[in-house]
Amino acid sequence: MDGLPQRACGCDESRHHVALTPVEKAIEIAVGMVQPLTAVDDVAVHKARGRVLARSLRAGRPMPHFDNSAMDGFAVALSDFAGEGPWHLPVAGTIAAGAAAPFLTVGTALRIFTGAPVPGGSDAVVMQEKCDDRGDTVLVHVRPRRGDNIRQAGEDIASGDLLVSAGTMLDGRHVGLLAGNGHGHISVVRRPRIAVLSTGDELGEDGAGVHDANRPMLLALCEGLGAEATDLGICPDDMERMTEIFRASTNRFDLIVTSGAASVGGRDFVRPALLAAGGAVEAWRVALKPGKPVFFGRLADTLVTGLPGNPLSAYVGFQLFVTRQIGAMLGLGGPSAKPEMAVAGLGWERKPGRTEYLPGQVVGRSESGLPIVEPLGHGSSATLMPLSLGDGVIVLAAHSRHVARGDVIDWMPFCRKDLSWKTA
Ligand SMILES: Nc1nc2c(c(=O)[nH]1)N[C@H]1C(S)=C(S)[C@@H](COP(=O)(O)OP(=O)(O)OC[C@H]3O[C@@H](n4cnc5c(N)ncnc54)[C@H](O)[C@@H]3O)O[C@H]1N2
Numbered sequence: 570m571d572g573l574p575q576r577a578c579g580c581d582e583s584r585h586h587v588a589l590t591p592v593e594k595a596i597e598i599a600v601g602m603v604q605p606l607t608a609v610d611d612v613a614v615h616k617a618r619g620r621v622l623a624r625s626l627r628a629g630r631p632m633p634h635f636d637n638s639a640m641d642g643f644a645v646a647l648s649d650f651a652g653e654g655p656w657h658l659p660v661a662g663t664i665a666a667g668a669a670a671p672f673l674t675v676g677t678a679l680r681i682f683t684g685a686p687v688p689g690g691s692d693a694v695v696m697q698e699k700c701d702d703r704g705d706t707v708l709v710h711v712r713p714r715r716g717d718n719i720r721q722a723g724e725d726i727a728s729g730d731l732l733v734s735a736g737t738m739l740d741g742r743h744v745g746l747l748a749g750n751g752h753g754h755i756s757v758v759r760r761p762r763i764a765v766l767s768t769g770d771e772l773g774e775d776g777a778g779v780h781d782a783n784r785p786m787l788l789a790l791c792e793g794l795g796a797e798a799t800d801l802g803i804c805p806d807d808m809e810r811m812t813e814i815f816r817a818s819t820n821r822f823d824l825i826v827t828s829g830a831a832s833v834g835g836r837d838f839v840r841p842a843l844l845a846a847g848g849a850v851e852a853w854r855v856a857l858k859p860g861k862p863v864f865f866g867r868l869a870d871t872l873v874t875g876l877p878g879n880p881l882s883a884y885v886g887f888q889l890f891v892t893r894q895i896g897a898m899l900g901l902g903g904p905s906a907k908p909e910m911a912v913a914g915l916g917w918e919r920k921p922g923r924t925e926y927l928p929g930q931v932v933g934r935s936e937s938g939l940p941i942v943e944p945l946g947h948g949s950s951a952t953l954m955p956l957s958l959g960d961g962v963i964v965l966a967a968h969s970r971h972v973a974r975g976d977v978i979d980w981m982p983f984c985r986k987d988l989s990w991k992t993a
Pocket residue numbers: 767768769771772779780781782783784828829830831832833834837859860861862876877878879880882950951
């Protein structure tokens with residue numbers, strides 16, 4: 570093979586028209602190739618953030634486990650509150666959290682702290698602000714009601730209640746809930762093994778040519794999704810080296826993500842190398858802007874997703890396809906993020922034919938409360954600057970020819986997990 574992309578008929582594909590696959594169909598193909606992972610890891614619950622729960626977990630006992638005080642105050646019996654207050658009671662002792670509770674003798678109060686077990690014989694806890702604490706005695710100013718300031722056993726969670734379902738990506742909330750219910754070690758789906766590699770003679774670490782933006786970006790994105798990411802480095806424009814890398818990686822990874830050399834030029838050797846290594850290409854070229862030359866292939870049990878070299882194209886291709894492939898490996902259920910509505914802050918013309926993802930920024934709010942967004946940059950897929958300055962990505966349907974100021978458009982806001990409650 571001479572490095573040119575080959576069709577099954579053996580001819581030069583670059584001289585043929587290859588129909589572009591619509592984005593939705595391409596997502597279907599990319600995700601349809603994935604086999605969900607079945608292997609699990611047993612991990613300490615505090616190490617489980619970002620992992621996917623393999624088996625649903627239930628409460629082994631009720632929560633709270635025993636009746637306990639919600640306040641610092643005095644445990645009392647309602648029968649001691651006849652007539653008009655205030656009521657004066659001797660204090661027979663103290664119950665702290667972690668202590669065993671004595672029985673409350675009628676005619677006395679017990680000093681009690683938050684979380685301490687409520688003594689038998691007591692119906693309520695009076696918070697200390699409603700009393701005069703006189704040491705050996707207490708003066709209670711308000712008549713307590715039955716159950717005041719007592720957290721009843723099982724009022725939050727009954728024994729056997731479902732805590733977290735299988736297929737949930739765990740975050741700090743789940744870790745706290747599971748740990749609080751006695752789950753110290755849990756089974757999570759093993760991390761997807763993803764290898765990332767860049768291509769191109771122009772790339773180098775010394776800054777002499779082009780700095781490699783894609784490999785670090787793609788490795789970081791993979792790790793952010795809970796994958797075990799392996800750096801396969803940079804492959805020069807050498808079909809044989811690429812073929813060798815593919816052969817050596819077969820079945821070592823769940824997915825290999827390449828960037829560059831995916832298009833139609835004479836040096837676009839990734840697909841031919843995949844075929845030469847014994848793999849197959851299931852789809853190539855998507856009606857997507859940026860990201861058109863993306864392809865989906867496989868090498869035995871290892872999937873290969875080839876992203877374009879332009880960094881914005883690689884990013885968009887990753888978010889649309891690789892994110893979903895990793896999600897499918899992890900068995901993450903539920904719908905993936907859908908675009909929200911926004912209002913176009915300005916109008917522009919566009920060439921129809923490809924679904925477009927444009928970095929954008931929020932410049933205000935419409936009267937109906939929607940964000941007003943404007944595109945950033947000049948539409949180049951070679952720069953990540955607009956993306957990194959942006960608040961999200963504007964999505965334009967393949968058929969649309971122009972956007973008018975005031976149009977309602979699709980908008981995918983970036984999720985800044987560290988700043989907001991919104992995590993989906
Ligand atoms: N005749 C045609 N030419 C091109 C077409 C086409 O349909 N017909 N498609 C264009 C589109 S769209 C894209 S996107 C690019 C992508 O092509 P490749 O995937 O083959 O990417 P390369 O040619 O290898 O590189 C493109 C560009 O990106 C730079 N690059 C590559 N890797 C990295 C990296 N890791 N970090 C930073 N920058 C990288 C590379 O130097 C090039 O400038 O093809 C169009 N051409």
